[in-house]
Amino acid sequence: MVKVRFHTILKEESGLNNLEVDAENLSELLSKLPENVMQILEKYRNYLIILVNGHIVDPKHNIVLRREDIIDITIPVGGG
Amino acid sequence: MFKLGGYAGKILYVDLSKKKWWSEELKQSLAKSFIGGTGLSAYLLWHLLGRGVDPLSPENLLIIATGPATGALSPSSGRFAVVSKSPLTYAWAESHAGGALGPQIKYAGYDLVVIRGCAEKPTVLAIDDTSVEFIKAEDLWGLDTEATTDEVRAKLGKDYHVMCIGPAGENLIKFASIIVDYHRALGRTGLGAVMGFKKLKAVAVRGSKGVEVHDPDKYKEVLEDFLWRNTKGPWALPAKMSLWRYGTPNLVTVLNAIGRLPTKNHWTGYWEEADKISGEALLRYRAAKTSCFSCAIMCKQVTKVENGRYAGTVTGGPEYETVFAFGSNLLISNVEAVIYFNKLCNQLGLDTISTGKVISFLFECYEKSFISRDIVDFEPTWGNEEAVAKIIEAIAFRKGIGDILAEGVAKACKTIGDGKCCDFALHVKGLEVSGQDPRAQKSVGLTWAISVRGADHLRSLTTVDELGYRDVAAERFGVDKVECVCDRLTEECKALIVKDQEDFFAVVDSVIMCKYGTMWPPMYYFDFVAKLLKPLTGIEEFGNVKYLRLVGERIANLKRCFNLREGIGMESEKLPKRFTEEPMPTGPAKGYVCNLEDMLIEYYALRGWDYRTGLPYVETLNHLDLGFVIPVLEDIYGSLPRRSKNG
Numbered sequence: 001m002v003k004v005r006f007h008t009i010l011k012e013e014s015g016l017n018n019l020e021v022d023a024e025n026l027s028e029l030l031s032k033l034p035e036n037v038m039q040i041l042e043k044y045r046n047y048l049i050i051l052v053n054g055h056i057v058d059p060k061h062n063i064v065l066r067r068e069d070i071i072d073i074t075i076p077v078g079g080g
Numbered sequence: 081m082f083k084l085g086g087y088a089g090k091i092l093y094v095d096l097s098k099k100k101w102w103s104e105e106l107k108q109s110l111a112k113s114f115i116g117g118t119g120l121s122a123y124l125l126w127h128l129l130g131r132g133v134d135p136l137s138p139e140n141l142l143i144i145a146t147g148p149a150t151g152a153l154s155p156s157s158g159r160f161a162v163v164s165k166s167p168l169t170y171a172w173a174e175s176h177a178g179g180a181l182g183p184q185i186k187y188a189g190y191d192l193v194v195i196r197g198c199a200e201k202p203t204v205l206a207i208d209d210t211s212v213e214f215i216k217a218e219d220l221w222g223l224d225t226e227a228t229t230d231e232v233r234a235k236l237g238k239d240y241h242v243m244c245i246g247p248a249g250e251n252l253i254k255f256a257s258i259i260v261d262y263h264r265a266l267g268r269t270g271l272g273a274v275m276g277f278k279k280l281k282a283v284a285v286r287g288s289k290g291v292e293v294h295d296p297d298k299y300k301e302v303l304e305d306f307l308w309r310n311t312k313g314p315w316a317l318p319a320k321m322s323l324w325r326y327g328t329p330n331l332v333t334v335l336n337a338i339g340r341l342p343t344k345n346h347w348t349g350y351w352e353e354a355d356k357i358s359g360e361a362l363l364r365y366r367a368a369k370t371s372c373f374s375c376a377i378m379c380k381q382v383t384k385v386e387n388g389r390y391a392g393t394v395t396g397g398p399e400y401e402t403v404f405a406f407g408s409n410l411l412i413s414n415v416e417a418v419i420y421f422n423k424l425c426n427q428l429g430l431d432t433i434s435t436g437k438v439i440s441f442l443f444e445c446y447e448k449s450f451i452s453r454d455i456v457d458f459e460p461t462w463g464n465e466e467a468v469a470k471i472i473e474a475i476a477f478r479k480g481i482g483d484i485l486a487e488g489v490a491k492a493c494k495t496i497g498d499g500k501c502c503d504f505a506l507h508v509k510g511l512e513v514s515g516q517d518p519r520a521q522k523s524v525g526l527t528w529a530i531s532v533r534g535a536d537h538l539r540s541l542t543t544v545d546e547l548g549y550r551d552v553a554a555e556r557f558g559v560d561k562v563e564c565v566c567d568r569l570t571e572e573c574k575a576l577i578v579k580d581q582e583d584f585f586a587v588v589d590s591v592i593m594c595k596y597g598t599m600w601p602p603m604y605y606f607d608f609v610a611k612l613l614k615p616l617t618g619i620e621e622f623g624n625v626k627y628l629r630l631v632g633e634r635i636a637n638l639k640r641c642f643n644l645r646e647g648i649g650m651e652s653e654k655l656p657k658r659f660t661e662e663p664m665p666t667g668p669a670k671g672y673v674c675n676l677e678d679m680l681i682e683y684y685a686l687r688g689w690d691y692r693t694g695l696p697y698v699e700t701l702n703h704l705d706l707g708f709v710i711p712v713l714e715d716i717y718g719s720l721p722r723r724s725k726n727g
Contacts, residue, residue: 005333005337007333007334007337008321008322008325008326008333008334008359008360009321009322009325011333011360012325012363017355044317047317047318049547051337051338053668054337054338054339054667054668054669055668056547056548070337072334072337074334074337074547075317075318075321075322076315076318076322076547076549076601077318077322077330077331077334077547077600078331078543078546078547078549078599078601079328079331079400079541079546079595079596079599079600080400080401080514080515080516080537080538080541
């Protein structure tokens, strides 16, 4: 199982802090998300940033996931 | 007759000692060379402030500065700056605040207000279109900033905008802030103490004059572009769904996810409880949203606690920096407490970043047994909300250990623990570090080290590498540099992006525009500023990006030359050992340290400074038309270095 965390508007609109998904790679994970979450991600599809264990990944590359990996999904933020 | 658009065309001079004021015309040549805001202030501070002046003396200057964009309905242009010599660092002092006071200065007919001297008794300075009044304020001395603002507006009228100090400024706390219109803070570098020494309780401003625009039709086109960028452009939605929706605390959980949320006095960059102090958590307390003058981003949140221990607390913010300083930095997960500490600091007139950092320093001293329980009347332990509230009050009124902490961590660590605690007294040049971590974002290390005001996130913080904005990186630095620019965990390419950002922000802080829109989201860059300034001012050169870059370099260099003149140079451009020698213990940046040296050498080379001495080459200064600083610096340092024939 990998842990998926949502941030900012994705968290608010989905009502989810995080969830656990059984997936071996990133595309499998994205396809296994609940329907309402998929709809929200579709709404912000041009802006999504995905991190695996704190490191940004390109979702086009099918990243292999390991047990206990943490996946963060956010829209762009920045500053200090 | 001054005919440039955007500018009021006058500088107001005030002598508090003599109770005199006069105005002088702003020379067009100065506007062209230094734009306005902090650029022009750098020129004035260099020429009007004597070398080695004690920051807490009548001779120190307090400059309130606007830029050509201020009050002209330009994007994100509601801000203004205050510039001085810092009583905390003895270096360049600069802080900016939003709201609407800046435009009022312009509407009263002034680009800058230069205040010198020291009032005999507490005074409020009231500025309007026709006069400057010195109003007795003995009855206000001792009041907090909210009560002071209420009283000043009751006396003068509710159309006045007020910047004032609280007890912390009066008591010369070295990191005292100035609070503007209740909720906005000129937080950093101890400018509140400069006002306190001058017995200047408040400055109140109202104005009714307009701002002339050189080419209204072209300018309108720029404003339409601005509106498009904010409503339909590629960054409009992310800005709305982050900054507008949650304010700056939108950053908390994402920065935690990349291991860059300073936790437990910057011991680590990752905290399991970050969710509890996030922008999303704060949303439950939102009572209102406000905006600075002429801003479409609208990041300001007003929060209110309805129930419990902190019931009745209403405050503007807290901003991200305050959330980190009183939240993860102190291991306080009760966001209501963070809201309360924000309010308390604003009322007393204390910088929330420095206050949070001196408290986390104290907690670490106690944890490591450098202080004993009997010297404080509270348990200074991580997460102890009650202790934090007591220490904040003790600092503002210089009571007990608060008197030591009131000097800032750089001095406090020499008293507490006889200097043995200085490795975790986290500051650069004496300014307490802000809410980033150079181990998790290498560019932050260089930014902090070279910033003229100390450990600073607003003079050159780069965002392109935070979450790897590749398109922006490619556009600004070339496709071949995208990988190294966007990798926040490598030191490569960081000198390039920090220098670029520093030059850009030197322009932004002179125009004056907000960091939101220029820092993040990166909606506006040199090209947009050029497009804005030319029709606004009529200065042909401002329409040229290459010229604006040169002005940015000029201003960045002049500020540093000010520090060099005050004896603050290369030896101050270093980081606390926590970031260079202690590997990040947990989180996504685990194992990393910040290797500053290579970045610094590359940065000096890009700047045209000698890496052995940190001094600028004579050729650099002449190229930037800063030849006037050469004899002064040579008087201090001997001959300035010259480039070798091999470059």
